[in-house]
Amino acid sequence: MPSDPPSALSAGTTAAGPDPLEARHVLEFPGGYTRSTGPVIGRFLTELRDRRIVGVRTAGARVLVPPLEYDPDTGEAVTGEYVEVGPAGTVQAWAWVRAPRAGHPLDRPFAWATIRLDGADTSLVHAVDAGAAKAMRPGLRVRPRWRERPSGNITDIECFVPEVTMINAPVRAEYRVRPGAALTRFFTKIKDGVILGGRCATCDQVYVPYRTSCPSCGVLIQEEREVADTGTVTTFAINNLPDPRAPEVPFVSAYIMLDGADIPMIALVGGVPAHEVRQGMRVRAVWVPPEERTMSMANIRWFAPTGEPDVDLSAGVPGGGV
Amino acid sequence: MGERCAVIGVGQTRYTTKRTDVSMAGLVREAALRALDDAGLTFADIDAVVVGKAPDMFEGVMMPEAYLADALGAAGKPMTRVHTAGSVGGSTALVGASLIQGGVHDRVLVVAFEKQSESNATWALSTHLPFGASLVVGAGGYFAPHIREYMRRSGAPDHIGALVAVKDRRNALKNPYAHLRIPGIDRAMVESTPMLWEPIRYLETCPSSDGACAIVLASEKAVTGTPAWIHGAAMRSEPLTRAGRETVSPQAGKDCAADVYRQAGVTDPRRDIDVAEVYVPFSWYEPMWLENLGFAPENEGWKLTEAGCTALDGDIPWNPSGGVLSSNPIGASGLIRFAEAALQVRGMAGEHQVEGAATALGHAYGGGAQFFAMWIVSNRKP
Numbered sequence: 001m002p003s004d005p006p007s008a009l010s011a012g013t014t015a016a017g018p019d020p021l022e023a024r025h026v027l028e029f030p031g032g033y034t035r036s037t038g039p040v041i042g043r044f045l046t047e048l049r050d051r052r053i054v055g056v057r058t059a060g061a062r063v064l065v066p067p068l069e070y071d072p073d074t075g076e077a078v079t080g081e082y083v084e085v086g087p088a089g090t091v092q093a094w095a096w097v098r099a100p101r102a103g104h105p106l107d108r109p110f111a112w113a114t115i116r117l118d119g120a121d122t123s124l125v126h127a128v129d130a131g132a133a134k135a136m137r138p139g140l141r142v143r144p145r146w147r148e149r150p151s152g153n154i155t156d157i158e159c160f161v162p163e164v165t166m167i168n169a170p171v172r173a174e175y176r177v178r179p180g181a182a183l184t185r186f187f188t189k190i191k192d193g194v195i196l197g198g199r200c201a202t203c204d205q206v207y208v209p210y211r212t213s214c215p216s217c218g219v220l221i222q223e224e225r226e227v228a229d230t231g232t233v234t235t236f237a238i239n240n241l242p243d244p245r246a247p248e249v250p251f252v253s254a255y256i257m258l259d260g261a262d263i264p265m266i267a268l269v270g271g272v273p274a275h276e277v278r279q280g281m282r283v284r285a286v287w288v289p290p291e292e293r294t295m296s297m298a299n300i301r302w303f304a305p306t307g308e309p310d311v312d313l314s315a316g317v318p319g320g321g322v
Numbered sequence: 323m324g325e326r327c328a329v330i331g332v333g334q335t336r337y338t339t340k341r342t343d344v345s346m347a348g349l350v351r352e353a354a355l356r357a358l359d360d361a362g363l364t365f366a367d368i369d370a371v372v373v374g375k376a377p378d379m380f381e382g383v384m385m386p387e388a389y390l391a392d393a394l395g396a397a398g399k400p401m402t403r404v405h406t407a408g409s410v411g412g413s414t415a416l417v418g419a420s421l422i423q424g425g426v427h428d429r430v431l432v433v434a435f436e437k438q439s440e441s442n443a444t445w446a447l448s449t450h451l452p453f454g455a456s457l458v459v460g461a462g463g464y465f466a467p468h469i470r471e472y473m474r475r476s477g478a479p480d481h482i483g484a485l486v487a488v489k490d491r492r493n494a495l496k497n498p499y500a501h502l503r504i505p506g507i508d509r510a511m512v513e514s515t516p517m518l519w520e521p522i523r524y525l526e527t528c529p530s531s532d533g534a535c536a537i538v539l540a541s542e543k544a545v546t547g548t549p550a551w552i553h554g555a556a557m558r559s560e561p562l563t564r565a566g567r568e569t570v571s572p573q574a575g576k577d578c579a580a581d582v583y584r585q586a587g588v589t590d591p592r593r594d595i596d597v598a599e600v601y602v603p604f605s606w607y608e609p610m611w612l613e614n615l616g617f618a619p620e621n622e623g624w625k626l627t628e629a630g631c632t633a634l635d636g637d638i639p640w641n642p643s644g645g646v647l648s649s650n651p652i653g654a655s656g657l658i659r660f661a662e663a664a665l666q667v668r669g670m671a672g673e674h675q676v677e678g679a680a681t682a683l684g685h686a687y688g689g690g691a692q693f694f695a696m697w698i699v700s701n702r703k704p
């Protein structure tokens with residue numbers, strides 16, 4: 001494995017500081033020492049250069065990876081049988097390197113791990129590029145990432161990387177949405193500060209927002225009916241989960257039966273602490289100033305209490321449902 | 323109702339937060355193979371496959387019927403996808419049953435699943451179409467006001483929801499497939515958790531689960547093993563917005579129950595049904611559905627809960643499996659109710675078996691409490 005650079009081999013040989021009695025002294029054989037590999041290690045490194053990993057079989061039929069020339073259990077020479085292993089393997093144990101040093105195989109945090117390659121009876125030590133320590137665990141399946149130009153060295157394997165277990169599948173559906181004739185009519189009136197409903201002539205129910213078909217009767221709604229911007233809170237939720245459409249948490253989303261309507265609309269209640277909102281509370285729309293109004297429900301900031309006495313709901317909620 | 327139909331196999335995966343070890347195909351196959359194994363059959367014995375899952379935005383799979391055909395051995399066979407929001411698991415079982423009751427097929431494999439960990443259901447439920455005025459945040463944000471209205475009308479004490487949360491989670495400890503396992507859970511623990519969508523507390527909500535459930539349905543002549551006979555099957559739906567709509571106890575739920583009871587000859591559900599697996603994703607829906615399903619008079623469902631009638635040792639156990647409150651792979655949650663009902667009458671529910679259960683109700687609801695699916699199964703042939 002790569003070791004620390006010579007300059008860091010021992011204390012006292014670091015770069016010269018201001019102390020005049022401290023000097024830099026480097027011992028590095030020019031060009032590096034040579035090593036005759038012998039047949040066993042040579043075969044291993046030759047196979048690595050071809051992007052294969054082999055182990056060697058011992059007389060006791062164990063497969064040593066990386067290969068050794070002599071069986072550590074018996075002291076006998078290993079057999080001449082080479083067995084291709086991996087390339088995938090399983091992490092046995094690991095240590096996280098938070099701050100890699102200059103001589104480390106990776107320039108970002110990584111793990112040193114003992115890896116049992118598939119088909120091997122021993123583990124080899126190598127780096128695992130796992131991204132984050134929490135991705136490491138015993139049993140993690142990994143595969144080698146090969147250097148672009150292998151040369152016959154253990155560093156031909158740049159590092160190991162976890163197997164692919166998850167991908168991202170971006171899905172995006174984009175629409176151009178238009179509100180349709182009925183809602184356009186509704187928003188036109190909202191811009192004028194008026195809440196428009198529609199009355200079904202068959203069932204005599206007033207729907208808000210204005211719509212052109214009755215969901216109960218299935219008939220055309222032909223009569224526009226302006227409803228009040230005051231109403232009664234029939235029921236509500238106090239939301240403690242933040243939402244971009246509400247100013248802060250907790251916020252109250254309420255069903256408000258507007259005076260003159262037969263179906264409640266859902267709106268924010270404001271101007272009152274959340275826990276003081278009550279079923280039956282009378283509220284009025286708080287409009288943004290006329291010059292800020294657009295063709296949208298944003299014209300109503302929220303509904304605020306009117307101060308009128310609560311409506312008694314025990315005789316039934318206005319309009320029947322909630 | 324046509325031809326007789328029975329559940330002859332049930333398969334479930336262990337419900338959990340994340341099943342990162344399998345693909346969606348691997349997940350559904352696990353449940354399917356277990357159901358086939360329970361029935362002593364293989365894919366070769368199946369005539370048609372029906373699959374259900376939650377809305378497409380939930381995990382971004384648009385055509386599960388195409389994607390999952392191989393995993394479910396459906397190549398060359400009819401394969402149908404069912405889509406009714408949260409009630410889909412129940413509706414999927416009913417569509418499968420109808421293929422047998424209608425005499426079209428003899429053996430149908432029904433599978434439903436959800437891998438919630440691949441996305442975020444609250445995001446999927448809160449996408450907010452332009453020009454709308456919705457302020458609803460997730461399912462809890464939608465259902466909280468209706469729970470509040472139930473509490474007002476019925477005068478139920480505040481702690482009833484916590485009782486359900488405790489009861490179902492204690493049942494879950496007896497179900498090896500259940501997701502949430504909270505040994506020692508009690509009312510104080512539930513009441514110490516924060517309000518998410520008041521009046522709904524954290525421990526009064528269902529979890530997000532990965533999981534799949536499968537059942538094998540057979541015609542009378544194709545029955546193998548231990549059958550759970552279908553005595554009634556019904557679906558109903560209603561529009562989300564309608565003036566005067568009763569959202570606490572929806573008419574569609576009442577109509578669906580009346581239909582399934584009529585088919586099964588049930589006149590008093592509390593007396594005639596031995597055990598019920600009912601879709602209760604928020605604790606307060608137990609008392610609300612007790613009334614909607616006719617187990618208790620209006621505004622009195624909570625009294626059954628409070629008296630322990632719905633506990634495993636009560637006179638009408640509800641959700642002995644731990645229910646949706648303990649395991650919630652949304653697309654599968656309805657089918658799990660139907661499958662657990664079948665397991666009970668087959669006497670195969672293990673540690674959460676209700677002694678001597680002969681007749682069981684499976685129930686699912688979805689959308690804004692606007693889709694309902696129910697069946698009644700029994701160990702007796704209809």
Ligand SMILES: [Zn+2]
Pocket residue numbers: 200201202203204205214215216217218219
């Ligand atoms: Zn009408």
